[in-house]
Amino acid sequence: MLLAVDCGNTNTVFSIWNGTEFIATWRTSTETQRTADQYYVWLSTLMSLQKVDAQITDMIISSTVPRVVFNLRVLADRYFNTRPLVVGRPDCALPIDVRVDAGTAVGPDRLVNSVAGYDLYGGDLIVVDFGTATTFDVVDTDGAYVGGVIAPGVNLSLQALHEAAAALPHVDISRPQTVVGTNTVACMQSGIFYGYVGVIREVCARIKAERARPMKIIATGGLAPLFQQAEELFDDWKDELTMHGLTVIHLYNKTERHPE
Numbered sequence: 001m002l003l004a005v006d007c008g009n010t011n012t013v014f015s016i017w018n019g020t021e022f023i024a025t026w027r028t029s030t031e032t033q034r035t036a037d038q039y040y041v042w043l044s045t046l047m048s049l050q051k052v053d054a055q056i057t058d059m060i061i062s063s064t065v066p067r068v069v070f071n072l073r074v075l076a077d078r079y080f081n082t083r084p085l086v087v088g089r090p091d092c093a094l095p096i097d098v099r100v101d102a103g104t105a106v107g108p109d110r111l112v113n114s115v116a117g118y119d120l121y122g123g124d125l126i127v128v129d130f131g132t133a134t135t136f137d138v139v140d141t142d143g144a145y146v147g148g149v150i151a152p153g154v155n156l157s158l159q160a161l162h163e164a165a166a167a168l169p170h171v172d173i174s175r176p177q178t179v180v181g182t183n184t185v186a187c188m189q190s191g192i193f194y195g196y197v198g199v200i201r202e203v204c205a206r207i208k209a210e211r212a213r214p215m216k217i218i219a220t221g222g223l224a225p226l227f228q229q230a231e232e233l234f235d236d237w238k239d240e241l242t243m244h245g246l247t248v249i250h251l252y253n254k255t256e257r258h259p260e
């Protein structure tokens with residue numbers, strides 16, 4: 001079975017794919033200090049607690065944090081006796097082209113999202129991912145990643161307000177009843193929630209205008225449902241988009257022959 005690891009700047013998600021479906025998914029905070037042995041203790045404990053009987057034979061990693069890859073490689077080697085595929089490395093082929101400025105290291109999560117989006121929805125897509133950053137990935141008609149937009153993440157923006165202003169508390173995102181807040185928390189939630197609705201609308205409208213063609217907007221990440229339920233901003237949203245992309249890339253590398 002495949003162990004797929006999606007390592008973001010805030011959280012790292014491990015999922016086990018049996019070839020047809022994900023049989024388990026676990027989340028931990030991303031920490032550069034965590035060793036292979038620590039990962040394994042955590043993983044094997046969860047597997048036995050939830051009676052997940054999986055023989056891990058393959059591993060694929062997408063990491064936006066370069067420093068954690070070393071220890072994940074050791075995990076693969078020491079405990080699963082396999083050499084992991086690492087998205088973005090030359091020996092991990094992608095089923096899509098990447099058309100960006102020379103020397104640009106596109107975040108692997110964005111490439112994986114583009115692969116997943118193209119696999120599920122076809123070309124001419126905007127994939128919006130609400131993670132540490134809010135990213136917009138533009139997928140061309142033929143599935144190529146052709147660039148996008150990086151905005152601060154929703155939780156990051158709330159955190160920045162709290163850290164920079166002595167009188168502003170830590171608050172969680174939610175949709176306020178009214179746009180005009182009558183207390184501090186409601187004012188902050190309104191600024192972030194409706195501010196992001198505006199960001200999403202404006203960025204997607206400008207991408208569509210710039211590319212002069214109809215495009216589907218697909219959202220993923222923890223906060224996608226909150227925005228979708230409130231404002232119908234997306235054509236669809238998918239919880240496990242990044243994980244799906246990892247399985248597609250794994251299968252592609254397993255089954256295709258690629259010229260060097």
Ligand SMILES: Nc1ncnc2c1ncn2[C@@H]1O[C@H](COP(=O)(O)OP(=O)(O)OP(=O)(O)O)[C@@H](O)[C@H]1O
Pocket residue numbers: 007008009010011012130131132133172173220221222223226
């Ligand atoms: N209604 C909500 N309010 C606040 N946080 C939420 C809500 N719904 C989901 N979340 C949070 O969203 C997060 C899931 O987001 P996701 O995995 O897409 O990105 P992340 O882990 O925050 O960022 P990254 O992938 O960059 O590390 C979880 O931390 C979850 O607690």
Ligand SMILES: CC(C)(CO)[C@@H](O)C(=O)NCCC(=O)O
Pocket residue numbers: 008009064105106107108109110131132133135150
């Ligand atoms: C933008 C983030 C932080 C989103 O996770 C990640 O994709 C990243 O570190 N990207 C590198 C720069 C780029 O994608 O162009």
Ligand SMILES: [K+]
Pocket residue numbers: 006008109129131221242
């Ligand atoms: K993510």
